[in-house]
Structures are given as structure tokens and as C-alpha cells.
Amino acid sequence: MANACGGMEVVQNNIIKKQSPKKIENLTIKFVSDYNAMVKIAMENIAKETIRENGLEPISDELKEELKTKGEEGDI
Numbered sequence: 001m002a003n004a005c006g007g008m009e010v011v012q013n014n015i016i017k018k019q020s021p022k023k024i025e026n027l028t029i030k031f032v033s034d035y036n037a038m039v040k041i042a043m044e045n046i047a048k049e050t051i052r053e054n055g056l057e058p059i060s061d062e063l064k065e066e067l068k069t070k071g072e073e074g075d076i
Helices: 021-054 061-073
Strands: none
């Protein structure tokens, strides 16, 4: 996990002297949560950059709702 968290030193021995399954579970959950948040931000930035590069405009909320409604009614 250290490399995914910014390239900290990876060691082979136990860095936690007294291992607690609950503590390890909590740290793992925090890592996954932080990682997912970081990936979400990265994906949003990639989407924004793609829109800028291709000269596309984001779909407005009104158009999204109209498309959703038409899709539910079978019009598209």
C-alpha cells in the first residue's frame, strides 16, 4: 500500500508491533476510501480536459432530465 500512498518506503518486516485486526481493518478501509476519492477526482479532471480538448460542452441538467424522461417513455 505504501507505493500507492505516495511512494513511501516499503519494508518487509512488521511496522506495527502489536497487530490488531480491527486497526488493520480500519487502516485498510481508510486507504480504500482515500484512494477512491483520489481516483474520482482524477477521472473528473480527465473528463474536463477531454471536453476542453474536443471543444465539447457539458450536458445541462435540463437536457439530462429530458433525455432521461424520453428514455423512460421509449421515445429514444
